[in-house]
Amino acid sequence: AVPTKILSTQSEGFGQPAGLDVTNWMDQAFTHWQQISDLNISSAVVGYVGDSKTCRQLGNQLANLKLKRVLIDPVMGDRGKMYAGFDNDYLDSIKQLVKFATVITPNVTELGLLSHVTVTEHSDDAQLIKAIRACKLTATIIVTGIKRDGAIGSCFLSDGKLIWISSPLIPGHFYGTGDLFAALLCGYLAFEMNFEAAVKRAVFGTYEAVVQTNQLPENERKYGLDLTKTLYNVARFTLGQNREEV
Ligand SMILES: Nc1ncnc2c1ncn2[C@@H]1O[C@H](COP(=O)(O)OP(=O)(O)O)[C@@H](O)[C@H]1O
Numbered sequence: 001a002v003p004t005k006i007l008s009t010q011s012e013g014f015g016q017p018a019g020l021d022v023t024n025w026m027d028q029a030f031t032h033w034q035q036i037s038d039l040n041i042s043s044a045v046v047g048y049v050g051d052s053k054t055c056r057q058l059g060n061q062l063a064n065l066k067l068k069r070v071l072i073d074p075v076m077g078d079r080g081k082m083y084a085g086f087d088n089d090y091l092d093s094i095k096q097l098v099k100f101a102t103v104i105t106p107n108v109t110e111l112g113l114l115s116h117v118t119v120t121e122h123s124d125d126a127q128l129i130k131a132i133r134a135c136k137l138t139a140t141i142i143v144t145g146i147k148r149d150g151a152i153g154s155c156f157l158s159d160g161k162l163i164w165i166s167s168p169l170i171p172g173h174f175y176g177t178g179d180l181f182a183a184l185l186c187g188y189l190a191f192e193m194n195f196e197a198a199v200k201r202a203v204f205g206t207y208e209a210v211v212q213t214n215q216l217p218e219n220e221r222k223y224g225l226d227l228t229k230t231l232y233n234v235a236r237f238t239l240g241q242n243r244e245e246v
């Protein structure tokens, strides 16, 4: 795990978090790992980065590592707005960073920022395809939080068609769903599963966490998702894949 910044809380719902810069430590950690001859890293998941300098630093390190899979969640905003503290300079840095990705997982707000095409969670296929293409990226783009017919899900382009994988929509806003979805997707892809199957599992695992979290009082949601059931099912899947070791 590479913390890119230590924050006292997440950035929504608690005012301004206290932050600790760890950029010096980051370079030292990457250098150390490269000295360990039997440490072979094949995948990376990048989430909230926080500032432009760290984006550039991560980009340089990802270029050095030459990984098989780099999933970047271009965390910049939600519900039509950039998160507090981010600006156009940060958007430019994220645009540079996502060039190192093999997969990116923007929500619709982030897809709009990356593509300069206006999209909403209710956009139709044609509009989403236009925005995905306008990003001009080699990475597979999977757009999260697309709502249709009482369901919510993620979509991606396959052979020129938009595939949408969904679950029931639980009313209300839940924090950390994008992070969980990205982590699950990268984990399942690391099992060499085909993309659509990995997305299905990631959508379902996120849904399970939202269902669990929805049982808590609403003012506790900002503390994050209840991952208990999702992690239980991830562990069962992993044990099943390594049957001889059970
Ligand atoms: N209210 C919800 N009910 C069910 N699933 C949800 C809900 N909110 C998010 N999800 C799932 O989590 C995924 C990522 O959520 P999203 O809100 O788009 O991410 P972000 O947190 O990055 O904005 C969605 O594509 C969906 O599968």
Ligand SMILES: Cc1ncc(COP(=O)(O)O)c(C=O)c1O
Pocket (backbone or CB within 6 Å): 007, 009, 010, 011, 012, 047, 048, 075, 083, 174, 175, 176, 177, 178, 179, 180
């Ligand atoms: C520190 C941090 N990480 C990640 C996120 C992204 O969260 P989500 O998974 O809801 O997109 C946020 C958003 O507020 C955040 O503050």
